[in-house]
Amino acid sequence: MSLRSDLGRVRGLGSAQNGTAHWWAQRVTAIALIPLSLWFIYSAVTLVGIDRAGFKIWLNAPGSILLMTLFVIALFYHMQLGLQVVIEDYVHNERNKIVSLLLNKLVAVFFAVSSIIALIKVAFGG
Amino acid sequence: MSTGNRPLSPHLQVYKPQITSVLSIFHRFTGVGLAVGALMLAYWLNAAAYGPEAFERTQAFLAHWFGKLLLFGWTWALLYHLCNGIRHMFWDAGLGLELPQVRASGWFVYIASVVLTLLAWTAGYGMLGGSY
Numbered sequence: 001m002s003l004r005s006d007l008g009r010v011r012g013l014g015s016a017q018n019g020t021a022h023w024w025a026q027r028v029t030a031i032a033l034i035p036l037s038l039w040f041i042y043s044a045v046t047l048v049g050i051d052r053a054g055f056k057i058w059l060n061a062p063g064s065i066l067l068m069t070l071f072v073i074a075l076f077y078h079m080q081l082g083l084q085v086v087i088e089d090y091v092h093n094e095r096n097k098i099v100s101l102l103l104n105k106l107v108a109v110f111f112a113v114s115s116i117i118a119l120i121k122v123a124f125g126g
Numbered sequence: 127m128s129t130g131n132r133p134l135s136p137h138l139q140v141y142k143p144q145i146t147s148v149l150s151i152f153h154r155f156t157g158v159g160l161a162v163g164a165l166m167l168a169y170w171l172n173a174a175a176y177g178p179e180a181f182e183r184t185q186a187f188l189a190h191w192f193g194k195l196l197l198f199g200w201t202w203a204l205l206y207h208l209c210n211g212i213r214h215m216f217w218d219a220g221l222g223l224e225l226p227q228v229r230a231s232g233w234f235v236y237i238a239s240v241v242l243t244l245l246a247w248t249a250g251y252g253m254l255g256g257s258y
Contacts, residue, residue: 027218031215083158086158
C-alpha cells in the first residue's frame with residue numbers, strides 16, 4: 001500500500017513531466033496572439049514593398065514597436081511550446097529528444113531576442 | 127522497453143480522410159510551417175537593423191514570385207492556425223463537441239481562412255500596399 005496522496009502520485013506525470021503548465025502557457029500565448037496576429041497581418045498588408053526608411057517611419061508610429069515586441073515574444077514562445085509537442089510525439093530516442101528539446105528552447109530565445117534588438121536598432125538607431 | 131510481438135495499430139493510410147482528421151493534421155503542418163515563417167520574420171527584422179542594402183535585398187527576395195509564394199502560404203497558414211486555434215478554445219471550454227458541430231466548425235474555419243487570405247492579398251497588392 002502506498003502512503004502517497006492521489007495528488008502527489010499524479011503530479012509531474014505526462015510526457016514532459018510538467019503537468020498542466022505547458023498546456024496553460026500554450027493557451028495564454030494563443031489568446032495573446034489572436035489580436036496581435038490580426039494586427040500583424042494588417043500591418044504587413046500596409047508594408048508591402050516598403051523600403052527601410054518607410055519601415056522606420058512605420059516602426060516609430062504610435063504603438064508599432066510595442067505591438068511588434070509583444071508579437072515577437074508571444075510568437076516565439078508559442079512556437080517553442082508547439083514544436084516541443086511535435087518533438088515529444090515523433091522523437092523517441094531519449095538522447096535525440098533531449099538534444100532537440102534543448103535546441104528548440106535555445107533557438108526560440110535566440111530569434112526572439114535578436115528580433116527585439118533589431119526592432120530597437122531600427123527604431124532608435126540611424 | 128521491449129516492444130516484442132505486440133499488435134501494431136493500423137497505419138494512417140488505411141483510414142479514410144475526414145474533415146476532422148485532415149484539419150487536425152493541417153493545424154500541426156501550419157504550425158511547423160509558421161515556425162519557419164517566424165525565422166523569416168526574424169531575418170527580415172535583422173536585415174532592417176543591418177542597413178538599407180540588406181533590407182532592400184530581403185524585400186527583393188520577398189517580391190520575387192518564389193518569395194510571394196512563401197508569403198501567400200504563410201498568410202494562409204497563419205490565418206488557418208488562428209481560426210482553428212479559436213475552434214480549439216471553444217472545445218477547451220466544452221463547447222461544440224458534438225460531431226455535426228465539429229464538422230460544421232471545421233468547414234467554417236477552412237472557408238474563413240481562405241476568404242481572409244484572399245482579402246489580405248487583395249488589400250496588400252491592391253489598395254493599401256506601400257502606403258508608407
